[in-house]
Amino acid sequence: MVSSPAPAPTTDYAFLAAELRERDAAAFVHVGDRFDDDQRYLTRFSGPDRDYAYVYVDGEAVLCAPALFEEQARREFPGDVVYAPADLDAEAPGQQAVEVLDAYDVGADETVLVPQHLPHDAALYLDGAGVDLASTDAVAAARTTKSDAEVDCLRAVQASAQRAMARVETFLAEAEQDGTALTHEGERLTSERLRREANAVLAGEGVDPAANTVVGVGETCADLHFRGDVPVDAGETVLVDLSPRGPHGYYGDLTRTFVVDAEGGWERRAHLAVQRAQDAAFDELDAGAGVAASLVHTETAAEVAAYGFDTGYDADTGFTHETGHGVGLSLHESPSLSDDVELAAGTVVTVEPGVYDPTEGGVRIEDLVVVTEDGFENLTDYPRSLVPEPREWV
Numbered sequence: 001m002v003s004s005p006a007p008a009p010t011t012d013y014a015f016l017a018a019e020l021r022e023r024d025a026a027a028f029v030h031v032g033d034r035f036d037d038d039q040r041y042l043t044r045f046s047g048p049d050r051d052y053a054y055v056y057v058d059g060e061a062v063l064c065a066p067a068l069f070e071e072q073a074r075r076e077f078p079g080d081v082v083y084a085p086a087d088l089d090a091e092a093p094g095q096q097a098v099e100v101l102d103a104y105d106v107g108a109d110e111t112v113l114v115p116q117h118l119p120h121d122a123a124l125y126l127d128g129a130g131v132d133l134a135s136t137d138a139v140a141a142a143r144t145t146k147s148d149a150e151v152d153c154l155r156a157v158q159a160s161a162q163r164a165m166a167r168v169e170t171f172l173a174e175a176e177q178d179g180t181a182l183t184h185e186g187e188r189l190t191s192e193r194l195r196r197e198a199n200a201v202l203a204g205e206g207v208d209p210a211a212n213t214v215v216g217v218g219e220t221c222a223d224l225h226f227r228g229d230v231p232v233d234a235g236e237t238v239l240v241d242l243s244p245r246g247p248h249g250y251y252g253d254l255t256r257t258f259v260v261d262a263e264g265g266w267e268r269r270a271h272l273a274v275q276r277a278q279d280a281a282f283d284e285l286d287a288g289a290g291v292a293a294s295l296v297h298t299e300t301a302a303e304v305a306a307y308g309f310d311t312g313y314d315a316d317t318g319f320t321h322e323t324g325h326g327v328g329l330s331l332h333e334s335p336s337l338s339d340d341v342e343l344a345a346g347t348v349v350t351v352e353p354g355v356y357d358p359t360e361g362g363v364r365i366e367d368l369v370v371v372t373e374d375g376f377e378n379l380t381d382y383p384r385s386l387v388p389e390p391r392e393w394v
Contacts, residue, residue, distance in 0.1 A: 008248055009149035010078040011041060016056045019113065019138040026110040027057035027101055028136070031093045031122040037329040038115060038139045040249050045069075045076050051119060053097040054079075057104045064088060064096040094125030106131065115139060144326060144334050145346035150250065151370050154327065154348055155379045157246035158368050160205035161254040162382045164198040166393035168215075168240050171197050172232075172258050173388040180233040182260060191215040192229035194240065202244045207252075212243035212331065221257075221362025224321070234261040237270075237361030243331050251331045253350050254380060255366030258388040270355040270363040271386045273307035277353035278365055278384075281323055281337075285369065285376040289345040297323040297338040300353050309355050317357040324350040327368060347371045348379075 016028050031053050032039035034046055042054050043063050053064040061079025065072075070084045088096050106112065108130030114123065116135045126133055146154070175182040175189055182189040192215075199209045216226040218236040232238060241255040257274075259267050280303040284296045300323040301311040310318030324337040327348050335341050337349055347370070354364030367380035382393075 007149060007152070008044065008076075009147060009153060011044060012147075013056055013061050013079070015138055015142040016061075017059060019136055020056070023113060023134065023136070024111065025113045025134065026106045026131075027055060027104070028113045028138075029056075029097045029101075029118070029122070029126060030054045030115055030139070031097065031119050032117075036117075037249075037333075038117075038143070040329050041139060041143055043073075043076075044078055045073055046249070047072060051093045051122075053093040053100070053122070055097055055100045057101065057106060060104075062100050064093060064100065092121065092125065094119070094122030097122065098125055098129045101129065101131065113138070140334060143328055145344050146328060146348050146370065147346070150328065151346070151348065151379075153246060153248045153250040154252065154368065154370075157207050157244055157250055158252035158254060158379045160202060160207045160246070161242040161244055161252040162380065163205060163393045164201040164242055164244070165240060165254055165256055165382055166391035167201045168194050168198050169256070169258060169388045170390045172238060172260055173390045175232075175260055177234050177261065180235065182232045182234055189232045190229050191217050191220070191226070191232065191238075194232070194238070198240065198242055202242070205244075207244040207246045210243070210245050212241075212245075214241040214243075215239070216241075216362060218361050219358045221364075222356040222358045232260075235259065235263055235267075237267050237363055239362050239364055241364070241366065245331075249329045251327050251329075253327050253331065253352075253366060253368050254382065255352060255354075255364045256382065256384065257363045257365065257386065259386055260388060262386060266357070266360045267363065268386065269307060270309070270357075270360075271365075273304050273309055274353050274355055274363050274365050275384055276307070277301075277303040277319070278351055278367070279303075281351045281353065282369075282376070282378075285343075285351070285371065288372055288374040288376065290342050291371070293335050293337045293339045293341050293343055293349075296343075296351075300337075300351075304353060304355060317355075319353060319355055321354065324352050324366075343371045345371055345373045 055062040112131040113136040216239040221239040304319040322338040326333040352366030356362040
């Protein structure tokens with residue numbers, strides 16, 4: 001079953017208007033390509049892989065379309081004005097931004113806001129025009145909370161991730177044992193085979209794995225971004241982390257851990273600790289908007305410690321990372337669930353406690369949730385069982 005695509009979200013530029021008023025600035029300028037997630041948020045424009053300029057000035061959002069992309073820009077850009085190449089004398093995006101500022105009578109010595117990561121050549125063109133450049137983090141701040149349309153995009157791609165997870169879990173459940181070695185239809189089962197199975201489902205769903213599919217086995221589960229190919233044996237933890245990106249640019253993020261023929265030792269204790277820790281995080285998130293991100297992490301870590309595992313970023317084993325992070329047009333974005341900030345309604349974060357020991361394996365469970373005014377909505381409803389079972393997931 002292929003997911004129905006969520007409607008493409010738009011961008012409300014009121015936050016830029018407010019920032020310009022507060023900073024007594026005349027305009028905002030950004031230059032980047034489709035791989036720049038701030039630029040993707042501002043323009044909703046999905047191509048090309050070369051820089052183009054965006055300008056917000058006099059209450060209007062302006063996109064300078066790259067050559068050969070005018071039609072696509074007019075179709076995708078939710079702003080007010082698209083300048084085609086024929087409308088611009090300059091070719092360099094920074095120079096084009098200067099032309100737009102001139103067209104809107106932004107004079108020398110007026111303040112123009114830019115992100116800190118504005119390309120150097122664009123900054124030089126703006127500086128040469130005599131405007132006073134000042135940095136702003138307004139775009140990053142705006143991206144922290146998601147609109148209903150953005151949440152729908154995240155929900156859709158997370159659903160695709162769940163269907164891919166069901167394929168991996170079913171594959172493990174159907175595996176046959178030859179001693180401790182696991183096979184599937186006579187072929188040795190490996191992390192790469194499981195990765196291919198997940199990615200095939202994701203491709204069929206119309207989402208891009210973007211090389212983000214992680215399958216760790218045994219000791220390699222302690223490598224949080226393992227990409228290698230190792231055999232899978234009975235009794236070993238198999239950690240599957242899926243982070244596909246939808247055509248709208250939004251990511252999903254889902255992790256489950258399985259063990260075929262679990263012996264009931266370290267892996268079961270670790271799995272129980274991680275489940276209970278995730279529940280502790282959910283208990284804090286039940287407070288809804290205003291809950292402190294750092295409190296969510298503190299209570300999660302305390303639950304892991306109660307099961308006898310080490311915690312802390314400097315620990316060699318145990319719970320060695322933050323409880324979660326923001327997800328949107330970037331796979332990792334603000335806020336972190338260890339930051340000293342209050343979570344606002346519309347914030348989308350992962351909740352992913354884990355326990356790792358290179359001599360034993362690794363266990364992580366990860367859901368994607370959105371904070372609401374009076375609680376949270378879990379965009380994930382995939383089971384958290386340690387022992388793999390055949391799954392039919394729609």
